[in-house]
Amino acid sequence: MPKVVKELSALEVRRIVEPGTHSVGGVPGLLLQITGKGGRSWLLRARVAGRRREFGLGSFPTVSLANARAKASELREKLAEGIDPVAERQAARAALLAGERKRITFDQCAAEVVKVKQAEARNKKHAAQWENTLATYASPVLGALSVSEVELAHIVEVLRPIWETKTETATRVRQRIEAVLSWATTHGYREGPNPAEWRGNLDTVLPKPAKVKISGNHAALPIPKMGVFMRDLRQRDALAARGLEFAILTAARSGEVRGATWSEIDLDATVWTIPAERMKAGKPHRVPLSDDALAILRGLPAGEPGELVFNSSHGRQLSENAFTALLKRMGVEATAHGFRSTFRDWVAEFTATPHDVAEMALAHTIKNSAEAAYRRGDLLEKRRRLMKQWAEFCRIVPKEGEKVTPIRRHNP
Incomplete structure (x- = not known):
């Protein structure tokens, strides 16, 4: 037990000026601590679980002698009940913080x-x-x-x-x-x-x-209407028409075509290589170019390697709505992206192309992880034959009353 000392008065406490700790009485272990620079604060010294602990009770005179004794007395009662006031205070602070965190919107x-x-x-x-x-x-x-x-x-x-x-x-x-x-x-x-x-x-x-009905799907042109549409599209001189025609013949996305640069095009190898940063899957994609696709490129003014292939009159990329506006002017109820769906339907209904070749032509990611691990190549030559067939199909304009029938040509 702490030694019982004389109970000092408030006036006597004020007169203490020597640095160190001074017992003030009233509550066992209650001390006035004075620093070398004259700072004063209250301490309660007590034994907890066999170890001496010190608890701060505030500064003097902000906390008066009477309040310090009241705090010390209350603290001793908690210690006697086995309550650790520091742990209690930390738990309360944690609960408050948790409450604040959960109020985030x-x-x-x-x-x-x-x-x-x-x-x-x-x-x-x-x-x-x-x-x-x-x-x-x-x-x-x-x-x-x-x-x-x-x-x-x-x-x-x-x-x-x-x-x-x-x-x-x-x-x-x-x-x-x-x-x-x-x-x-x-x-x-x-x-x-x-x-x-x-x-x-x-x-x-x-x-x-x-x-459920997905009204957000990209509207696609029916396969039998492709020949007539492509004929009408080729009769338009606008740059957007050439860009859309190129997108259709390569089954590429609108953004990939609008962002294409001459450095990505190899006319001799007849390949368009789209860098990873411009691809949805984040991987480079090689596109085989059919004769019709090459004819579009060769009909454009030659540009520097870093320049856009489909360069607008202001030297900027065609807008996102360029193809949409063109289709609207043509009175066609389809989107530029919808032609990829038309291409995929044509592959399934009109050819014997294997699934993986068709998916790679559209630069789709192979969802089967095991299959993807073994698929090292990009089936470029098989896709080249497929895109040649597609270009040939897009030139077919059925005569009135004539139906376009599947040719089911085998793609090895």
Whole structure:
């Protein structure tokens, strides 16, 4: 037990000026600590679990002698009950911090995830899509909510209005909400299962995407109309017409064509090599060029290696809407991307092309990991024969009343 000392008065305490620790009495172990520079503070010295501990009670005179004795007395009572006041204080602080962390909103978490996507994205457009879809569809419902409070009902409220009318967009919104909530869980802002997960969760509430009408699909031109369309397209002199024609003949994406440079084109080898940074899959892609595709290139003004192939009058890349506007002027209900679907349908219905050759022609990633591990080459020569057939097909203009029938030509 600490030695019982004389109980000093407030005046006597004020008169103490010597540096060190001084017992003031009233409560065993209560000390006034004075530093060499004259700073004063209260300490309670006590034994806890057989070890001497010191607990700060505040500075003097901010904490008066009477208050210091009251604090010391209360602290000793807790120690007698086996309560560690430091651990208690740390637990309270942790609980307060946890409460503050869980008040972070969905929008705040989404902003952090978007930053990550901006760092990961090969182009700014992809990161912008994350930001725009979350802001447009998720934020009005979830944005101001504490991320810890987001539940299944909230997710359904976001998705149900667009699930059957904008299914592709709704699917992406769901995936992005799931990613935001996963980020929040990982960072300690929420607990429990992710209400935006599909399997065993939303799949019991919403119909499968494949079973509902997907109005967001890219409109594609029917196969029998390709010949007439290509004839009409070739009669147009606009640069956008040449770009769209080249995109169709190579089955390439609009952005890949609009961003093509002369350094990517090897006219002698008749190959267009698109670098990894411009490909959706992040891998370089070689495109065999048919005679018709080569004719388009040779009909354009020759440019320097780094210059755009389809260079607008202002020296800039054709706009994203260039092909769409052209199709609208032609009165065609199709999108530039939709011609890739037409090409894929033609391959399936009109040729005996193996699946992997067709998928590689479209630069699709092989989803089977085992197959992808063994697929070393890019089947360039097989794809060259396929693109030659496609170009020949695109020149066929059926006579009135004549039907285009599948030729089922074998592609070895």
